[in-house]
Amino acid sequence: MLNKKKILLINPPGRKIYIRDYYCSKVSKAYYLPQPIDLLIQSSFFEREEYELKAMDCIAENINKTEALEKLVDFHPDFIITQVGSVSLVEDVAFFTQVKSTLPSVKIIASGDALLEDHEELFKIYSWLDVIVTNFFNDGAKKWIEKDFEAAAGIVYRGENGTETKSEKRTVKLELEVPRHDLFIQGNYRMPFANAMPMATVLTNYACPYPCTFCIMSTMPYITRSAESIILELKELKRLNYKYIYFSDQTFFQSKAVTREVLNWMIEADYGLSWMCFSRVDVLGEEEITLMKKSGCNLIMFGVEFADEEYLNEYKKNYTLDQIRETFDLTAKAGIKRLGTFLIGVPGQSEESILRTLKFAKEIKADYASFNVAVPRSNTSFREQAIEQGIIDDSVKIMDQSGDEVTMGTGKISREELQKLKRKAYLSFYFRPSYLLKILFRIRNRTEFKMHLREAYFILK
Numbered sequence: 114m115l116n117k118k119k120i121l122l123i124n125p126p127g128r129k130i131y132i133r134d135y136y137c138s139k140v141s142k143a144y145y146l147p148q149p150i151d152l153l154i155q156s157s158f159f160e161r162e163e164y165e166l167k168a169m170d171c172i173a174e175n176i177n178k179t180e181a182l183e184k185l186v187d188f189h190p191d192f193i194i195t196q197v198g199s200v201s202l203v204e205d206v207a208f209f210t211q212v213k214s215t216l217p218s219v220k221i222i223a224s225g226d227a228l229l230e231d232h233e234e235l236f237k238i239y240s241w242l243d244v245i246v247t248n249f250f251n252d253g254a255k256k257w258i259e260k261d262f263e264a265a266a267g268i269v270y271r272g273e274n275g276t277e278t279k280s281e282k283r284t285v286k287l288e289l290e291v292p293r294h295d296l297f298i299q300g301n302y303r304m305p306f307a308n309a310m311p312m313a314t315v316l317t318n319y320a321c322p323y324p325c326t327f328c329i330m331s332t333m334p335y336i337t338r339s340a341e342s343i344i345l346e347l348k349e350l351k352r353l354n355y356k357y358i359y360f361s362d363q364t365f366f367q368s369k370a371v372t373r374e375v376l377n378w379m380i381e382a383d384y385g386l387s388w389m390c391f392s393r394v395d396v397l398g399e400e401e402i403t404l405m406k407k408s409g410c411n412l413i414m415f416g417v418e419f420a421d422e423e424y425l426n427e428y429k430k431n432y433t434l435d436q437i438r439e440t441f442d443l444t445a446k447a448g449i450k451r452l453g454t455f456l457i458g459v460p461g462q463s464e465e466s467i468l469r470t471l472k473f474a475k476e477i478k479a480d481y482a483s484f485n486v487a488v489p490r491s492n493t494s495f496r497e498q499a500i501e502q503g504i505i506d507d508s509v510k511i512m513d514q515s516g517d518e519v520t521m522g523t524g525k526i527s528r529e530e531l532q533k534l535k536r537k538a539y540l541s542f543y544f545r546p547s548y549l550l551k552i553l554f555r556i557r558n559r560t561e562f563k564m565h566l567r568e569a570y571f572i573l574k
């Protein structure tokens with residue numbers, strides 16, 4: 114019988130609910146926790162006949178460090194594929210140092226925002242690390258395992274003559290095999306306002322073609338999947354009894370023809386699962402929004418970011434406040450809820466500007482709002498700007514977009530003041546009487562009541 118190689122996909126343990134995937138780590142702001150998408154996509158590359166795969170999501174399964182090590186020893190993988198976050202860097206490094214000293218033969222392959230820069234230096238300081246995945250949509254890790262170094266793409270590894278970098282491959286349409294959802298514990302993943310459980314995460318495209326300077330996604334190559342490959346995954350999720358889909362694309366509907374084909378299939382096949390996604394106000398028009406509603410979409414998250422046109426231009430969002438107003442109206446008319454994400458704390462930003470952002474969130478009647486503090490992510494021009502202005506120095510590597518810990522002030526507002534303003538924004542948005550009344554009138558049953566109660570508890574927390 115063929116001796117299968119053993120691979121463990123592991124989201125490491127942590128003291129907080131860390132979300133480490135998609136090169137953008139954070140502490141979970143409410144109680145949300147999507148499936149670790151880097152690991153899911155990587156799972157699709159390994160053939161069942163040749164590899165024995167196991168997944169262990171220590172965050173979703175509430176597995177502590179000691180238990181994780183015991184389980185690791187028990188399974189004794191040949192390879193570990195994992196994620197390392199800027200937000201959890203100290204804990205992750207301590208954990209993998211211990212893993213390597215316990216199982217010296219295991220090879221550790223990791224993606225994550227903490228590993229995007231200074232690769233040579235990283236390999237020097239992290240002796241436990243064997244391969245860095247710089248693009249998890251490529252099968253470079255698998256090619257490295259198979260020692261097919263020529264064909265590998267989207268990885269950096271320790272070569273015979275030092276650090277080897279295999280550049281990321283762009284493909285026109287990726288025919289991804291169905292990710293191994295069956296390996297992940299069902300029922301432990303959740304997003305706010307998802308109206309059914311269990312929830313699965315699906316990625317129909319990778320990265321983002323827009324140039325927003327504060328966002329790591331703008332620095333990566335945009336890749337889309339084929340409609341056939343997405344539909345196969347949706348069929349598998351239904352077979353596995355999932356009830357809700359979170360499309361975690363950075364910009365859903367970016368590849369119009371592919372998305373149209375998938376949504377039309379969902380309608381024709383009477384797919385029946387509700388779903389949510391992220392998109393941009395200038396990508397969705399009336400036709401797209403109508404199709405989304407018909408195919409089961411109940412919530413769209415839009416990156417609104419600022420209420421000042423000056424900032425929308427400076428950070429290259431490339432749309433206007435009027436476009437935001439218009440798309441929010443169209444979406445509401447279609448009967449889809451809108452969550453606006455807002456960015457606060459960019460260099461030079463004043464308290465008045467942040468308060469304008471809060472006012473705008475109310476003006477556009479966002480159903481939900483998420484206020485994120487600006488984070489100087491690796492490889493972004495935004496980070497360079499913050500360094501140039503002396504707001505941070507280059508050694509700042511630990512960061513958290515959720516604002517659990519604020520990385521930097523704005524030059525006009527301190528980190529502590531920013532933290533207070535964020536709290537004020539949440540309380541003012543969610544606990545105004547008109548909003549509370551709107552929610553109360555909307556509640557139709559006990560499940561919805563419980564859902565809103567839970568959201569309120571986590572917002573307050």
Ligand code: SF4
Pocket residue numbers: 321322323324325328329330331363364393416
């Ligand atoms: S549109 Fe969104 S995901 Fe894309 S680069 Fe801009 S902020 Fe990032």
